[in-house]
Amino acid sequence: MGTLHTWENLELTRRSKPLELSADVVIIGSGAGGAPMAHELASEGHSVVVLEQGGYFPTESFQFDCTESVRQLYLNSGLTFAIGVPTVLCPVGKTVGGTTTINQGTALRIPRQVLQEWRVGDGLKEIDPEEMSLYYTAIEEFLFVKKADPEVAGNNARKFLEGAGRLGLQGGYLPRNAKDCEGYGVCSFGCPSGAKQSMNVSYIPEAVKKGADVYADCKVTRILTENGRAVGVEGFFKKHDTRQKGPAVRVSAKVVVLAGGTIGTPLLLLRNKLANSSGEVGWNYRLHPVTQVIPIFDERIDPHKGISQSAWVDEFLAERISLETTVLPPDMLAMAIPAACDNHSEVMSLYPYTGLIGCMLRETSKGRIVPGPRHGFYVFYQINWEDVRRMKLANVIASEIAFAAGAKRVLTFMAGHNELRSLQDLKRLKSEKVSSRQFMAMSGWHPMGTCRMGDDPETSVVRHTGETWDVENLFISDASVFPTSIGVNPQLTIMAFSLRCAGFVDEKLVGETDRQEQTGTGISTAIA
Amino acid sequence: MTTREKLYARTIAPLVPSTLGTLDGFPEIEVRRVAEESARYVCGGPPEVFIVSYGGVLLLKLLALLTCRKPFKSLTLDEQKAMLQKSSESRFMALRMLPILVGLPIKTMFYNQDDVCRVLGYDRESLIEDARQHQVSIDR
Numbered sequence: 001m002g003t004l005h006t007w008e009n010l011e012l013t014r015r016s017k018p019l020e021l022s023a024d025v026v027i028i029g030s031g032a033g034g035a036p037m038a039h040e041l042a043s044e045g046h047s048v049v050v051l052e053q054g055g056y057f058p059t060e061s062f063q064f065d066c067t068e069s070v071r072q073l074y075l076n077s078g079l080t081f082a083i084g085v086p087t088v089l090c091p092v093g094k095t096v097g098g099t100t101t102i103n104q105g106t107a108l109r110i111p112r113q114v115l116q117e118w119r120v121g122d123g124l125k126e127i128d129p130e131e132m133s134l135y136y137t138a139i140e141e142f143l144f145v146k147k148a149d150p151e152v153a154g155n156n157a158r159k160f161l162e163g164a165g166r167l168g169l170q171g172g173y174l175p176r177n178a179k180d181c182e183g184y185g186v187c188s189f190g191c192p193s194g195a196k197q198s199m200n201v202s203y204i205p206e207a208v209k210k211g212a213d214v215y216a217d218c219k220v221t222r223i224l225t226e227n228g229r230a231v232g233v234e235g236f237f238k239k240h241d242t243r244q245k246g247p248a249v250r251v252s253a254k255v256v257v258l259a260g261g262t263i264g265t266p267l268l269l270l271r272n273k274l275a276n277s278s279g280e281v282g283w284n285y286r287l288h289p290v291t292q293v294i295p296i297f298d299e300r301i302d303p304h305k306g307i308s309q310s311a312w313v314d315e316f317l318a319e320r321i322s323l324e325t326t327v328l329p330p331d332m333l334a335m336a337i338p339a340a341c342d343n344h345s346e347v348m349s350l351y352p353y354t355g356l357i358g359c360m361l362r363e364t365s366k367g368r369i370v371p372g373p374r375h376g377f378y379v380f381y382q383i384n385w386e387d388v389r390r391m392k393l394a395n396v397i398a399s400e401i402a403f404a405a406g407a408k409r410v411l412t413f414m415a416g417h418n419e420l421r422s423l424q425d426l427k428r429l430k431s432e433k434v435s436s437r438q439f440m441a442m443s444g445w446h447p448m449g450t451c452r453m454g455d456d457p458e459t460s461v462v463r464h465t466g467e468t469w470d471v472e473n474l475f476i477s478d479a480s481v482f483p484t485s486i487g488v489n490p491q492l493t494i495m496a497f498s499l500r501c502a503g504f505v506d507e508k509l510v511g512e513t514d515r516q517e518q519t520g521t522g523i524s525t526a527i528a
Numbered sequence: 529m530t531t532r533e534k535l536y537a538r539t540i541a542p543l544v545p546s547t548l549g550t551l552d553g554f555p556e557i558e559v560r561r562v563a564e565e566s567a568r569y570v571c572g573g574p575p576e577v578f579i580v581s582y583g584g585v586l587l588l589k590l591l592a593l594l595t596c597r598k599p600f601k602s603l604t605l606d607e608q609k610a611m612l613q614k615s616s617e618s619r620f621m622a623l624r625m626l627p628i629l630v631g632l633p634i635k636t637m638f639y640n641q642d643d644v645c646r647v648l649g650y651d652r653e654s655l656i657e658d659a660r661q662h663q664v665s666i667d668r
Contacts, residue, residue, distance in 0.1 A: 059663070064652045067640045071572055079573030085621070142668075180664045184655060192659035197666075206668060304650050330648050331640035340616035340627040341609045344635060345549035351648040376574055415624060437621045440628065 012246040023049040026253040031098015032494035033478030034259030035203035040502035042210035054095035055240030056216040062190030069189035082381035097200030104309035106489040123455030135496040143177035143197040152183030154306015156355040163405030171313035187308040230256040230474035262447035275468040285367035286485035287444025294411040295402030303327040320362035338440035359394035362487030451480040466501035537567035546608035547631040566633035
């Protein structure tokens, strides 16, 4: 049995002496990339240390105060933006469980066509769809993945599917990693009943039961290498709420796994000047750009009563468009509506009558992550004309669905077309050219691709196994390895690749043990 | 509150009523509380967010001087609203986004209040109670 260490139970306020740890494998990050691997490797009998820079929050601490949750559970208090036109909000989690703690719980597999693209276009022929299917099945069983229950899906989803059905569009309820969900509508702010099987209530506690040690509030700053091999990490503790700095920590390990996400992982590599002979670290950033339309109905929808994200239309996946319902509590909707003064307050007063449809793209645009001063960073992302055209089309389709569902008005986030009152307005939107400057609010919840996987060390950062080309025993297990965006919510795919990567790490660890037995050296002597 | 938070709260406070617009049936706006909470939120983010947001507030005030020839504070509530509305409908992206960007924390903090949420049918207390009774624990 391992332990989930927090600032409090380590009594870090009173401690100044550095913490010296040793393990077979150290995993940086406890989200979808780190947690399944920690569980898998601990189950295989390896000693595992997981370091998470965010704090630990038990289920009972999630109290429907979404603004407070955003402050506590999100990186940069939820105020991470990609610089471009428009500026894109990029929220990611910073807590035990990573972004899975604050995502919508949608659990979709990678579209087969995308995997084929990776196999053929990116040279990743070793990634076998049948093998991936086995990982997906194991995860789905572990996390109780099943389609959202229509009884608790909510009126927003019901109306959306009615509208889509009237237009003959293919769609349905979304598969989710939740058990006995009552539909409290705050999945993105910490599930208050523990129904959503995010990593903090699933793989992490199970990994701890199998012997893994998890350290919250621990920020890694250095990757230790020796003779081209990763041999450990260094960092320090920092309390997530007061930002009080704690003692240093050093972990010696045979294998280092970076699972800090698409933002955290490349920043760590760039700051350490590691694994970047290709020059690709930090580039190729994707985020699945999202805009929203707000249908307003005559009848009460009470959008907060139901699952946050429970239905979708997948008819247009081949056109790289996905439409998913979303609901937000009042404060978060107030933040999302790009309107001023009376226009804003009028929409807010109609909150019980509103729905929300998210228009998400599998984009071709790419961005970049760059380290900034004092552990900060900058994200640059400019949506290209092709994706702008697609985004307009997605808004048109979503608005058509809303009108078909009986909406009296539809609000879009596009300047010049802010409010559609009739099909005539929709026709005008369809016929007009739209520029990126017209999008008044855009977000990207699925960062991917800053340490891409490939078969060529000159154009990629990691091999198909997840191990970096440049540094032996340094693996990456998060969405940063995706060569392209995938077009659907990525958490399940990140987990599937995490399990796949765990197999290669296991092989490495067995090999390392054999090597050390032959040479008579251990990891501790290597570091000393 | 830190010095930076106090500075931000003091600067943003005059914008609170006009940014929130006409609020029929809602509780009265607690300007100071909303401004202070907004400051806490913005100052909790990266420094660039504070710089952009604080700069935005100053720009809006400058805009009032340039377009209405009066300091923002001296405008009536209707004049303030008209100015913000006009800016948000501008053909120029920067002007269009200015009141929206500045208003973001104000709107969030106002609609985060329990009594405001209740008006919209969102009763946080009863939701907490309901969730407490439906705790899911899984023994794998």
